[in-house]
Amino acid sequence: MNALDLARxxxxxxTVYHFLFVPITIGLTALIAVMQTFWHRxxxxxxxxxxxxxxxxxxxNFALGLVTGIVQEFxxxxxxxxxxxxxxxxxxxxxxxxxxxxxxxxxxFLGLWIFGWDRLPKRIHLASIWLVHLGTVFxxxxxxxxxxxxxxxxxxxxxxxxxxxxxxxxxxxxxxxxQLVTFPHVLMGAYMTAGGFLMGIALYHxxxxxxxxxxxxxxxxxxxxxxxxVSLVASLGVIVSGDVQGKVMxxxxxxxxxxxxxxxxxxxxxPFSVLTIGGLDGASARPIIEVPGLLSFLGTGSFSGEIKGxxxxxxxxxxxxxxxxxxxxxxxxxxxxxxxxxxRLMMGAGFVTMFFAALALWKTRGDGVVTGGMWKHIxxxxxxxPVFANSFGWIFTxxxxxxxxxxxxxxxxxxxxSTVGASSVLISMVIFTLLYGALAxxxxxxxxxxxxxxxxxxxxxxDPADRTDDAPLVFAY
Amino acid sequence: MTDLSALQLVWFILIAVLWIGYLTLEGFDFGVxxxxxxxGRAKTTDPTDIADAERRKRVMLNTIGPVWxxxxxxxxxxxxxxxxxxxxxxxxxxSGFYLALALILVALILRxxxxxxxxxxxxDTWRKRWxxxxxxxSFLAAxxxxxxxxNIVYGTPIKPNPAVAGDYxxxxxxxxxxxxxxLLGGLTFVALFxxxxxxxxxxxxxxxxxxxxxxxxxxxxxxxxVLAVALLLLIGLKHGSLVFWxxxxxxxxxxxxxxxxxxxxxxxWAFIGTFAAIAFAVVAYFGALFPNAMxxxxxxxxxxxxxxxxxxxxxxxxxxxxxxxxxxxxxVYTGWTYWVFRKRLAVHHIPEPVAIH
Numbered sequence: 097m098n099a100l101d102l103a104r105x106x107x108x109x110x111t112v113y114h115f116l117f118v119p120i121t122i123g124l125t126a127l128i129a130v131m132q133t134f135w136h137r138x139x140x141x142x143x144x145x146x147x148x149x150x151x152x153x154x155x156x157n158f159a160l161g162l163v164t165g166i167v168q169e170f171x172x173x174x175x176x177x178x179x180x181x182x183x184x185x186x187x188x189x190x191x192x193x194x195x196x197x198x199x200x201x202x203x204x205f206l207g208l209w210i211f212g213w214d215r216l217p218k219r220i221h222l223a224s225i226w227l228v229h230l231g232t233v234f235x236x237x238x239x240x241x242x243x244x245x246x247x248x249x250x251x252x253x254x255x256x257x258x259x260x261x262x263x264x265x266x267x268x269x270x271x272x273x274x275q276l277v278t279f280p281h282v283l284m285g286a287y288m289t290a291g292g293f294l295m296g297i298a299l300y301h302x303x304x305x306x307x308x309x310x311x312x313x314x315x316x317x318x319x320x321x322x323x324x325x326v327s328l329v330a331s332l333g334v335i336v337s338g339d340v341q342g343k344v345m346x347x348x349x350x351x352x353x354x355x356x357x358x359x360x361x362x363x364x365x366x367p368f369s370v371l372t373i374g375g376l377d378g379a380s381a382r383p384i385i386e387v388p389g390l391l392s393f394l395g396t397g398s399f400s401g402e403i404k405g406x407x408x409x410x411x412x413x414x415x416x417x418x419x420x421x422x423x424x425x426x427x428x429x430x431x432x433x434x435x436x437x438x439x440r441l442m443m444g445a446g447f448v449t450m451f452f453a454a455l456a457l458w459k460t461r462g463d464g465v466v467t468g469g470m471w472k473h474i475x476x477x478x479x480x481x482p483v484f485a486n487s488f489g490w491i492f493t494x495x496x497x498x499x500x501x502x503x504x505x506x507x508x509x510x511x512x513x514s515t516v517g518a519s520s521v522l523i524s525m526v527i528f529t530l531l532y533g534a535l536a537x538x539x540x541x542x543x544x545x546x547x548x549x550x551x552x553x554x555x556x557x558x559d560p561a562d563r564t565d566d567a568p569l570v571f572a573y
Numbered sequence: 574m575t576d577l578s579a580l581q582l583v584w585f586i587l588i589a590v591l592w593i594g595y596l597t598l599e600g601f602d603f604g605v606x607x608x609x610x611x612x613g614r615a616k617t618t619d620p621t622d623i624a625d626a627e628r629r630k631r632v633m634l635n636t637i638g639p640v641w642x643x644x645x646x647x648x649x650x651x652x653x654x655x656x657x658x659x660x661x662x663x664x665x666x667x668s669g670f671y672l673a674l675a676l677i678l679v680a681l682i683l684r685x686x687x688x689x690x691x692x693x694x695x696x697d698t699w700r701k702r703w704x705x706x707x708x709x710x711s712f713l714a715a716x717x718x719x720x721x722x723x724n725i726v727y728g729t730p731i732k733p734n735p736a737v738a739g740d741y742x743x744x745x746x747x748x749x750x751x752x753x754x755x756l757l758g759g760l761t762f763v764a765l766f767x768x769x770x771x772x773x774x775x776x777x778x779x780x781x782x783x784x785x786x787x788x789x790x791x792x793x794x795x796x797x798x799v800l801a802v803a804l805l806l807l808i809g810l811k812h813g814s815l816v817f818w819x820x821x822x823x824x825x826x827x828x829x830x831x832x833x834x835x836x837x838x839x840x841x842w843a844f845i846g847t848f849a850a851i852a853f854a855v856v857a858y859f860g861a862l863f864p865n866a867m868x869x870x871x872x873x874x875x876x877x878x879x880x881x882x883x884x885x886x887x888x889x890x891x892x893x894x895x896x897x898x899x900x901x902x903x904x905v906y907t908g909w910t911y912w913v914f915r916k917r918l919a920v921h922h923i924p925e926p927v928a929i930h
Binding site: 155156158159160162163164165166167169170172173174175177178180181183184185186187188189191192193194195196197199200201203204205206207208210211212215216255258259260262263264266513514515516520523524527528531535538542545546549565566567568569570572573 | 631634635638639640642643645646648649650652653654655656657658660661663664665666667668669671672674675678679681682683685686688689690691692693694734736737738739740742743744884885887888891892895896899900903906907910913914916918921922923924928929
């Protein structure tokens, strides 16, 4: 493997890993804020217990998202220095905005929320968690604006004197058509993920309480229903935004759309295969279930619409891009099996989560509880499936963009750091992979330890006005 | 592209400000992390002493608990702002100092995980491991930031990339970065942050630990003063400029004044002293750097200048507006956070450990 391959692997590992924690962070801050608001408004102690319980789980998850996020910010320059210098004038600004507008807000108010239960007036303490959530939303917006530039570069001109792309219209970068559909898609995905997280963990406890006739059935039912409703509504948002995204993708990244279906020949009324056996090389594929015209519909909004095939696109791109150093590539076709299967796994995981959410809502209506052994499995899978769906979606999006680092403008191969040797990348990759692996084990074990006791009764927060200076801290490291 | 525009100058100054924010704030976090085994050492093997030492450690960790994460954002902002305002600087620096930065990242990851996870399980082995992560990570990060920043200022083998027009590359290895002056820079950062952290603990705690921290800070401060003067003279002989010497002079006076104030048990002023010393040391560093982003040891013509590294006026203008509007807001709520957690902590404030085993 050369430095380029290693740098690509490193980006894949660090980014997929980082993004395991991000959607839970975004979505769960909102859900915790909602639960705390319920408690604040109605005084129902059950919501306070749930707030504190999921607050602890949130912090265990957030720690990893935080520390792995620093790597994200640095690795563009470390592994992709030619990319960074070429597009930094455009790409750097959203990252700086993200730090200035989002990271400070998130970190500062999270500190206030965690340590501030007995230091801040109730109202301000509640506002803190909402501000943390706002920070995560800002963060998502800016980083997706940066990513959308890579999918569909807009608002720039090439300057031959400086030999780089330069910003001409920042508003165009922020309102990139790809960004306008990706941002809601990712945000809804995050709410769906957090809804699944809440629902799954609450289902586990609801079942246990129901079987043991425990006192907290109603509390966990509330949590299950909140998680299920959020997950279900958000998944509808995911579907609607994903549908628009498919059409935008067909316009700006037709190769990615063709790669999603392994469609080699241009055709109208293009079918969508749910499953395929055999190779995806265009010759030996054997679709098992095929819906006629569905790919055309996803891509164009009409069952008879034309979808460009991989072969035509490859020929067209070879002619269009084959002569310039930054854009020439032996092939303009992404790794088809990855795009094909990740696209399906993403949707599949999403639909199964939706189904579980609907089922849980139905079972817990009125005084309903869940007791069957099946629910133990559902409780495990509902937090995991949306997390995987996010990963599948991103792997599809990023692999589907290849061989481009910036679509139609610069190949990934021409963006890699020219002076970083394969051994350096390998050393850092091994270190990060081992470290990340070890931390994942610690994190999961810790999460399970904290999930087990459940939302135990808590003391009512002390008003800061009533707090004596010598009282022990309510929360302490 | 040789003359520096006003906007480019503004962004050079703003990046210096972000580094001042980072090193003055996370500097005391690093110091607290490094002091954990020193001020939190059990004096005997008596169980009462061991339990007391654990409570002192927790007092120390809780002084930075609500703020360390926000403090770390300053370096993310510095990184992002460098990417946006001086993309070539970001590209050359981050790819050039590759393994050093990877090690810094590992140190920051371990330290951050330690701070977040240490208190989550009531188990001695668990705590010991995360203590090692916090202290080791704080030390390594402080040392490597010192080595790295001193390398940038002192000069590294930078040259234009013959293969890509406009690109500058670092022509060296990890060993290139381990010259005597940068290593002295690393040690100076460690000593300065130890002092800064000790004065911070003295300011934020009460009980015996407060006095021990102050006494330790004075000793560490004297060592830092010697190291810092040697370091800044070595840098100054090569890259001295008016701003550099003013920064150096103010930093030296501030550090000595801080130590003197600590000796008089004026902890607030002592902390302000080390705070100002670090801030003006950064001023001196950036004063020595100007007008380069990365001076080259391969001849002046090879240096990466700020003008050559910079973004377009369009990008810089947008960024300036964002900075002008949002930096004051950030400063207000950051300052307010410190005010909320202004009370001194003592061992009696520390609650029982969590019930998770």
